[in-house]
Amino acid sequence: MNPPDSTSWLDSVGQRTLRSPAGFWSRVRFGRAALAATFRVPPAERATVRAAAAGQVWQSGIRQLPMVGVVGLALGILVIGQAVSLLQQVSAQKYMGTVMVMVILRELGPLLTAFLVAARPGTAVVVELGSLQFTGPAATVDRVRAFSLRQLVAPRVIGLAVAGFCLTIYLIAIALVSGYVMAFLHGVPLRVSDYAGQLADALHWLDFVLIVLKATLFGVVIAVVSCYHGLERMLRIEELPAATTRAVVEGLGACLLIDAVFLLGYLIR
Amino acid sequence: MNAPQLNSEEVKAQRAERWVGLFVVGAILLLVAGFGYHLYHTAQRKGWLLPQAPYFTLLQSAEGLNIGDPINMMGFNIGEITTITAEPPGSDSRVFIGFAIRQPYYGYIWSDSKVRVATSGLLGGRRLEVTPGVTGSATVYEQHNQIAELWVDNHRVAIAQAQKGVFLPPDEDATLSARAEKLLGQLEVALPNILAITNRLNRVLDQTNVLLTNSTALVINLNQTATQLAPVISNATVITGNLRDPHGSLGDWVLPVDLHTNLNTSLVTLTEGLNTTLLNLAAITGSLSSQVRSNDQMLTGISKLVIDTDNLVQGLKKHWLLRGSFPTPKPGTNAPPKSAR
Numbered sequence: 068m069n070p071p072d073s074t075s076w077l078d079s080v081g082q083r084t085l086r087s088p089a090g091f092w093s094r095v096r097f098g099r100a101a102l103a104a105t106f107r108v109p110p111a112e113r114a115t116v117r118a119a120a121a122g123q124v125w126q127s128g129i130r131q132l133p134m135v136g137v138v139g140l141a142l143g144i145l146v147i148g149q150a151v152s153l154l155q156q157v158s159a160q161k162y163m164g165t166v167m168v169m170v171i172l173r174e175l176g177p178l179l180t181a182f183l184v185a186a187r188p189g190t191a192v193v194v195e196l197g198s199l200q201f202t203g204p205a206a207t208v209d210r211v212r213a214f215s216l217r218q219l220v221a222p223r224v225i226g227l228a229v230a231g232f233c234l235t236i237y238l239i240a241i242a243l244v245s246g247y248v249m250a251f252l253h254g255v256p257l258r259v260s261d262y263a264g265q266l267a268d269a270l271h272w273l274d275f276v277l278i279v280l281k282a283t284l285f286g287v288v289i290a291v292v293s294c295y296h297g298l299e300r301m302l303r304i305e306e307l308p309a310a311t312t313r314a315v316v317e318g319l320g321a322c323l324l325i326d327a328v329f330l331l332g333y334l335i336r
Numbered sequence: 337m338n339a340p341q342l343n344s345e346e347v348k349a350q351r352a353e354r355w356v357g358l359f360v361v362g363a364i365l366l367l368v369a370g371f372g373y374h375l376y377h378t379a380q381r382k383g384w385l386l387p388q389a390p391y392f393t394l395l396q397s398a399e400g401l402n403i404g405d406p407i408n409m410m411g412f413n414i415g416e417i418t419t420i421t422a423e424p425p426g427s428d429s430r431v432f433i434g435f436a437i438r439q440p441y442y443g444y445i446w447s448d449s450k451v452r453v454a455t456s457g458l459l460g461g462r463r464l465e466v467t468p469g470v471t472g473s474a475t476v477y478e479q480h481n482q483i484a485e486l487w488v489d490n491h492r493v494a495i496a497q498a499q500k501g502v503f504l505p506p507d508e509d510a511t512l513s514a515r516a517e518k519l520l521g522q523l524e525v526a527l528p529n530i531l532a533i534t535n536r537l538n539r540v541l542d543q544t545n546v547l548l549t550n551s552t553a554l555v556i557n558l559n560q561t562a563t564q565l566a567p568v569i570s571n572a573t574v575i576t577g578n579l580r581d582p583h584g585s586l587g588d589w590v591l592p593v594d595l596h597t598n599l600n601t602s603l604v605t606l607t608e609g610l611n612t613t614l615l616n617l618a619a620i621t622g623s624l625s626s627q628v629r630s631n632d633q634m635l636t637g638i639s640k641l642v643i644d645t646d647n648l649v650q651g652l653k654k655h656w657l658l659r660g661s662f663p664t665p666k667p668g669t670n671a672p673p674k675s676a677r
Contacts, residue, residue, distance in 0.1 A: 118349055124356045132359075229356075233363035240366050267377035275371045 094317075097298075098291045104216035105224045116222050123226020127188030128233050134187070135234045138179055139241030146170050147246035151253045160255055164265020167246050172274060173333065176239040178326060181285040184231050185318040189293040190311040192223050196297025197307050219298075224290040231286025232279065239278075273332065281329050285322045292318040381413075383438035387483050388415065389476045390436055390501025393451040393464075394429030395508050398422075400455075400462030407435050409466045414441035417464065434501065435464065445504070447472030447487055453508040466504065475502045 108116050150166045196219060247262050296314035379385055395401075398420050407415040419434030437445060446469020456463045469475075477485040477492060485492045486502050653662045 118353075121349070121353045121356045124359065125352045129355055129359050229360060233359055236363040236366050263373065264377055267374045268381070270370075270374045272371075272374070275367065275374070279367070 094295055097295045100216055101220045101224055101291050101294060105221040108217055108221060112217055116217060119222030120225040123222050124229050127184065127226050128230030131183060131187060131230065131234055132237065134183060135180065135238045136241055138183065139238040140245045142171060142175060142179065143242035143245030144249045147249040151250055151255055160257060161265065163250060163257065164262060165269040167243055168266055168269035171242045172239050172278065176242060177235050177278065177281045177285060178322065180231060180235040180238050180282065181289060181322040182319060184227060184234065184286060185289045185315050188227060188230065189289045189314060189318055192290065192293040193297040193311045193314045194307055196294060197302040197310055220294045223294055224287055227290035228283050228286035232282040235278065235282035277329055277332055284325055288321045288325065289318040292321060382416065386439045388436040388438050389442040389483055389486065390434065391504055392432060392434045392501050393504050393506045394423065395431045395433055395453060395506050396429065398431040398433065401433065405463060407437065407464050407466060409441060409444060409468060412441065414438060442476045444468040445475050447475060449504055450507045451504045453506060
């Protein structure tokens with residue numbers, strides 16, 4: 068066994084730096100191809116793709132509902148628990164709806180859902196596609212054919228996009244309801260109609276557009292990144308954990324970047 | 337004809353599709369319901385479904401005002417600004433502000449209502465507030481729950497003919513910058529006076545300086561005087577001490593040593609004199625008593641002399657020689673005199 072080289076980490080940094088632009092453009096090309104394959108499914112293959120997408124929604128959406136429910140419940144309780152104690156000190160309970168909209172609906176709801184999707188269905192996608200590598204049906208990213216993209220990537224992109232959107236809506240709804248329950252248990256003098264009025268006052272029509280776009284886009288990005296890392300190269304079984312970790316980290320990083328871009332939408336509103 | 341038989345995989349896929357459909361439709365319904373409630377609430381809040389009466393006012397500045405800003409009255413949000421345009425050059429007022437007031441709040445707005453432009457926030461923002469009418473006439477007239485006429489130029493005019501709406505006179509607070517500008521102008525006007533006051537103050541200070549110099553000299557003189565007075569005060573202190581001490585030289589001079597003895601002697605002499613005087617007084621009183629007794633005897637003798645004299649006179653009356661000189665009076669009567677009858 069060779070002794071550890073003292074400059075190996077420097078080599079690693081240098082390699083990553085030199086490879087990063089190429090890796091970035093490789094991901095962009097893959098993403099473009101994946102989206103093209105998703106939107107241009109031939110009629111003969113649509114039934115297959117739809118069935119596969121439904122299965123993906125089942126796996127990535129419906130089966131994640133309990134987890135999303137628990138997270139939404141905890142989120143509502145935590146946010147309202149913190150906000151109530153602060154708002155009551157300054158007699159500003161009327162801003163509870165505003166806090167819920169700003170914190171849960173605009174930011175934490177979509178982001179937490181993206182975390183969950185990246186951590187569970189996203190890693191599953193990496194493992195699935197990585198496993199297909201050594202059983203034969205799939206090819207590496209560089210040699211992947213359009214047919215494989217339509218059969219393997221398109222259903223996952225559709226599935227994760229739909230799952231991400233739906234899970235985000237459910238998580239926000241559960242968090243808003245649990246937040247009210249928490250406020251009620253705290254003894255905040257707030258009727259359901261007043262709470263709903265506060266939420267409606269704090270909302271803007273653009274919120275509904277942006278929430279749909281953001282949640283769907285998060286799902287698409289996580290799907291593309293996960294598929295890319297699953298199909299990146301021939302994976303040995305011991306390489307799967309590292310590949311899933313990279314997929315999760317890159318997927319979440321991309322989601323945060325997209326979230327920052329959406330923040331501009333709120334600012335220029 | 338029998339229906340095609342589905343294998344277990346197809347049944348499973350169909351079931352999964354149903355659940356997926358339910359999952360997706362549920363999320364979309366939640367989103368649509370939220371958006372619908374938001375629209376409904378916004379419509380209620382902004383009065384999209386209520387009749388709105390047009391009003392306008394003319395201001396000097398539109399600073400801090402924006403289209404869509406709320407109009408307040410009595411603490412309620414009653415409408416919003418719909419138009420902000422500049423008036424033609426040369427107009428008395430510079431900015432046209434049009435706004436819409438919702439039912440039923442326009443019922444409070446009469447012809448004597450005003451639009452108050454109040455400041456809001458710390459950053460110089462402004463907002464419009466309408467004051468409720470007190471003595472004027474109503475500005476909006478409804479028919480069948482719809483606005484039919486407006487009160488324009490002291491006449492009722494159909495709403496179609498009053499596009500701009502009802503004019504409400506403004507009560508405009510100057511903006512922060514205008515107030516600062518005005519303050520600067522006042523400062524410029526006041527500056528010469530301030531300079532004159534400063535000059536006078538300078539003169540007063542000069543005089544005060546001279547006064548202070550004189551005061552300093554005076555204080556120095558007073559110091560010298562005080563220094564010179566110090567021995568005098570010391571002597572006075574000594575004298576006072578001597579005065580306080582009866583055994584001192586001055587004390588002895590003012591208060592003689594045998595003062596008590598002399599006083600005793602004088603008092604004894606005085607007492608003796610008083611005793612003699614009292615004895616003489618007693619003797620005088622005794623003499624007076626015996627004198628009074630002698631007077632009593634003398635009065636008795638005088639009385640006897642008077643009685644004897646009377647007896648002599650009565651005897652002389654009866655003497656023949658002198659009887660004619662004493663006529664006997666007629667017996668008296670109680671009858672009244674003749675002249676009185």
